[in-house]
Amino acid sequence: MLFVHISCVILILCVSLSETYINVITKRDEDFVSFSTKAKYVPTWSSLDSRLLPSWYDEAKFGIFIHWGVFSVPSFSSEWFWSYWKGGLKIVNDFMKQRYPPNFTYQDFARDFTAEFFNASDWAELFQASGAKYIVLTSKHHEGYTMWPSKYSYSWNSMDVGPQKDLVGELAEAIHKTNIKFGLYHSLFEWYNPLYIADKSNNFTTDKFVTQKVIPELHELIETYKPDIIWSDGEAEATDSYWKSKEFLAWLYNESPVRDTVVVNDRWGINIACHHGGFYTCTDRFNPGVLLPHKWENCMTIDKKSWGYRRNAVLSDYYTLAGLVKELIITVSCGGNLLMNVGPTKDGIITPIYEERLRGMGAWLTVNGEAIYNTKPWTVQNDTLTGSVWYTLSKNQKQLYASILEWPDDNILLLGSLKLSKSFQICLLGYSSIIPWKQSDNNLEISLPANAHRGEPAWVLRIKKNID
Numbered sequence: 133m134l135f136v137h138i139s140c141v142i143l144i145l146c147v148s149l150s151e152t153y154i155n156v157i158t159k160r161d162e163d164f165v166s167f168s169t170k171a172k173y174v175p176t177w178s179s180l181d182s183r184l185l186p187s188w189y190d191e192a193k194f195g196i197f198i199h200w201g202v203f204s205v206p207s208f209s210s211e212w213f214w215s216y217w218k219g220g221l222k223i224v225n226d227f228m229k230q231r232y233p234p235n236f237t238y239q240d241f242a243r244d245f246t247a248e249f250f251n252a253s254d255w256a257e258l259f260q261a262s263g264a265k266y267i268v269l270t271s272k273h274h275e276g277y278t279m280w281p282s283k284y285s286y287s288w289n290s291m292d293v294g295p296q297k298d299l300v301g302e303l304a305e306a307i308h309k310t311n312i313k314f315g316l317y318h319s320l321f322e323w324y325n326p327l328y329i330a331d332k333s334n335n336f337t338t339d340k341f342v343t344q345k346v347i348p349e350l351h352e353l354i355e356t357y358k359p360d361i362i363w364s365d366g367e368a369e370a371t372d373s374y375w376k377s378k379e380f381l382a383w384l385y386n387e388s389p390v391r392d393t394v395v396v397n398d399r400w401g402i403n404i405a406c407h408h409g410g411f412y413t414c415t416d417r418f419n420p421g422v423l424l425p426h427k428w429e430n431c432m433t434i435d436k437k438s439w440g441y442r443r444n445a446v447l448s449d450y451y452t453l454a455g456l457v458k459e460l461i462i463t464v465s466c467g468g469n470l471l472m473n474v475g476p477t478k479d480g481i482i483t484p485i486y487e488e489r490l491r492g493m494g495a496w497l498t499v500n501g502e503a504i505y506n507t508k509p510w511t512v513q514n515d516t517l518t519g520s521v522w523y524t525l526s527k528n529q530k531q532l533y534a535s536i537l538e539w540p541d542d543n544i545l546l547l548g549s550l551k552l553s554k555s556f557q558i559c560l561l562g563y564s565s566i567i568p569w570k571q572s573d574n575n576l577e578i579s580l581p582a583n584a585h586r587g588e589p590a591w592v593l594r595i596k597k598n599i600d
């Protein structure tokens with residue numbers, strides 16, 4: 133036979149993919165479920181890891197990360213400003229010496245965190261226009277300042293000092309009116325919390341910080357705002373036992389008000405990231421370029437140098453739209469989700485450069501989103517002949533998508549990973565006519581329409597069998 137039917141190839145490969153993809157519930161856990169439906173999960177990683185990720189997360193593919201806090205006031209260097217300053221980093225030290233009196237403390241920045249132009253429904257409109265299906269807001273970064281009026285963060289929260297607003301609550305309310313999922317980032321450790329410093333100096337043999345601060349505030353956060361994601365961070369100095377992570381997750385999965393829908397990441401203690409939890413984030417800006425067996429997320433920043441806003445960022449510090457679309461395409465082809473970060477200003481503005489990038493993503497996704505949302509990885513991630521072409525497969529396995537990152541000079545695209553029979557049809561998304569193609573033994577030769585090359589960040593071919 134000259135031609136292999138692509139639909140057959142896809143079908144067989146996808147069966148094996150989905151098997152590796154979904155966490156299989158072990159026999160042991162099934163037994164457990166059968167005699168106790170209430171406490172479905174116990175605080176062990178084998179039990180917690182057996183929970184299937186709620187399907188909305190993999191289908192969503194694209195989210196917006198928002199790093200906002202007191203660090204947005206100096207808006208210089210990065211969101212690690214306080215730690216860099218106390219650690220004596222010269223550039224931050226000089227910044228402080230040149231501008232502030234010697235008695236100025238980091239806490240003094242908080243009163244200038246005004247959020248005076250913050251309009252949660254405007255943000256929600258922008259996130260919708262970006263095509264993102266979820267957002268993740270820093271509810272508390274390593275500085276310890278809570279973006280909601282936490283009972284456990286007296287005088288160091290957004291109601292007592294700074295905006296005098298419940299920022300988490302306002303954004304949650306606006307986002308809950310859309311079909312976007314609402315996620316919260318939460319830092320376990322706080323650089324300068326006296327309770328944490330005491331536990332640390334006891335080599336984590338005491339746990340006052342966890343029992344009096346971390347766990348109560350996590351419960352407060354979840355019960356009040358019912359987030360769809362808990363994006364944990366700041367875990368790396370201590371073990372999951374110190375953080376009581378397994379106990380917390382068992383509560384979250386068994387009893388919390390979000391037990392059926394919530395998704396978590398993997399940053400729950402030393403050596404846990406990339407091994408246990410919900411989706412894996414492994415390291416910041418993780419983008420392996422190959423298919424991974426476990427669901428993962430690439431969290432990255434539009435400003436390549438910082439998560440928090442930087443007033444002195446220049447245009448070349450920001451990813452281009454084409455660069456961002458490329459990250460999305462490669463990430464999704466390899467089974468990941470992309471979480472793209474913006475840093476709002478202290479006054480609550482998402483500046484026009486970020487806005488332009490987000491609306492650009494949305495415009496690209498409006499035409500090409502069917503190659504992203506709700507798809508799954510194919511057997512091949514990037515083409516064997518033209519490595520800058522990346523594949524995804526529709527959930528019903530009837531459409532294969534080939535995303536083209538580089539337009540070929542002669543408008544002829546050669547693909548090595550496909551062999552099509554005559555009954556297949558190729559079209560370019562956003563372009564109406566059928567695309568001519570020729571299959572030879574070595575490659576599939578596709579004649580792209582020259583007039584479709586109009587500076588788009590990337591192009592998508594839909595390849596499917598003609599039904600007649």
Ligand SMILES: *[C@@H]1O[C@H](CO)[C@@H](O)[C@H](O)[C@H]1NC(C)=O
Nearest residue numbers: 232233234235236237239240
């Ligand atoms: C800091 O010192 C300045 C004088 O250099 C003084 O006016 C100000 O009140 C001091 N602030 C605090 C918080 O002590």
Ligand SMILES: *[C@@H]1O[C@H](CO)[C@@H](O)[C@H](O)[C@H]1NC(C)=O
Nearest residue numbers: 249250251252253254255257
């Ligand atoms: C937010 O902006 C919208 C229009 O974009 C406006 O209708 C609304 O009143 C604003 N809300 C606040 C609290 O200013």
Ligand SMILES: *[C@@H]1O[C@H](CO)[C@@H](O)[C@H](O)[C@H]1NC(C)=O
Nearest residue numbers: 332333334335336337370371
């Ligand atoms: C701290 O605890 C770790 C692990 O429990 C142990 O290996 C280490 O020796 C301890 N260090 C000190 C200074 O007590």
Ligand SMILES: *[C@@H]1O[C@H](CO)[C@@H](O)[C@H](O)[C@H]1NC(C)=O
Nearest residue numbers: 421514515516517518519520
């Ligand atoms: C596929 O992509 C990876 C990562 O970008 C790259 O290293 C590899 O060379 C590509 N494959 C081909 C055939 O070009």
